[in-house]
Amino acid sequence: MTPTHDGADVKHGAAVRLDNVSFSYGEASFLFNVQFAASRITAIMGPSGSGKSTLLNLVAGFEAPGSGRVLIGEADVSAAPPSARPVSMVFQENNLFAHLSVERNVGLGRSPSLSLTDVDREAIAGALQRVGLAGKESRLPRELSGGERQRVALARVLVRDRPVLLLDEPFASLGPALRDDMLDLLASVHAERKMTVLFVTHQPEDARRIGQNMVFLDNGTVAEAGTAADFFDGSGPEAFRRYIGSGPVNAGSRDIARKRT
Numbered sequence: 314m315t316p317t318h319d320g321a322d323v324k325h326g327a328a329v330r331l332d333n334v335s336f337s338y339g340e341a342s343f344l345f346n347v348q349f350a351a352s353r354i355t356a357i358m359g360p361s362g363s364g365k366s367t368l369l370n371l372v373a374g375f376e377a378p379g380s381g382r383v384l385i386g387e388a389d390v391s392a393a394p395p396s397a398r399p400v401s402m403v404f405q406e407n408n409l410f411a412h413l414s415v416e417r418n419v420g421l422g423r424s425p426s427l428s429l430t431d432v433d434r435e436a437i438a439g440a441l442q443r444v445g446l447a448g449k450e451s452r453l454p455r456e457l458s459g460g461e462r463q464r465v466a467l468a469r470v471l472v473r474d475r476p477v478l479l480l481d482e483p484f485a486s487l488g489p490a491l492r493d494d495m496l497d498l499l500a501s502v503h504a505e506r507k508m509t510v511l512f513v514t515h516q517p518e519d520a521r522r523i524g525q526n527m528v529f530l531d532n533g534t535v536a537e538a539g540t541a542a543d544f545f546d547g548s549g550p551e552a553f554r555r556y557i558g559s560g561p562v563n564a565g566s567r568d569i570a571r572k573r574t
């Protein structure tokens with residue numbers, strides 16, 4: 314159980330539900346009705362501007378619904394500020410503070426004021442070891458590669474240890490080999506921690522590789538939801554197949570190894 318700042322306890326891998334959540338940015342309006350299964354990785358795909366980041370921002374609390382409820386586990390968090398929600402979030406870039414060392418950037422996941430105990434320091438060292446960055450604790454973000462910076466962000470997720478992880482195209486700026494390494498790391502961290510992961514990606518291969526469930530957004534709403542197996546099967550939703558530019562998925566692409574089911 315993870316204590317949240319308001320004292321409520323939320324189980325690891327809490328389900329996330331948007332219940333009739335409406336929201337608008339001027340002309341762009343959104344209506345979300347969707348449940349993300351506890352402890353599963355759900356890949357969220359959809360055309361540019363369909364509302365993927367907006368959905369994550371509503372779950373994180375960076376945006377507030379016009380109406381409807383955001384639930385994490387049993388808790389209605391609709392009115393809770395981001396710091397009180399049991400979530401971590403990793404963006405495509407700018408996850409780190411440029412003037413803080415790797416160790417301190419990770420430490421922020423433990424204590425926003427960086428008043429770290431010995432137990433915290435041990436957790437930070439363990440997390441850096443886990444993501445393959447032992448020995449680079451004192452470096453500044455600019456002294457790391459793009460992939461290493463995302464590893465630091467993942468280490469911070471590990472020490473925060475929240476039941477929900479929101480990923481907004483976290484590996485989009487990395488080359489294919491590095492992206493695969495990061496997806497493998499994410500999959501193995503998920504296997505250990507079993508947090509509920511909402512993973513926004515434009516890459517069908519990435520969704521196929523680690524997504525267990527899929528949500529497809531179109532025009533500010535959930536057009537389709539189901540298992541990744543169903544989505545990538547030839548009989549998957551028509552709108553999704555049109556989006557990824559295929560008819561029935563061919564045998565060759567079906568052979569792309571999915572690391573996890």
Ligand SMILES: Nc1ncnc2c1ncn2[C@@H]1O[C@H](COP(=O)(O)OP(=O)(O)OP(=O)(O)O)[C@@H](O)[C@H]1O
Binds near residue numbers: 368
């Ligand atoms: N802060 C904002 N102010 C005004 N409009 C916004 C804001 N953020 C997003 N929008 C608009 O809301 C719509 C959805 O944006 P959102 O970023 O959620 O889409 P997305 O599916 O994540 O797109 P992409 O794949 O391009 O990242 C777009 O039309 C966008 O222009």
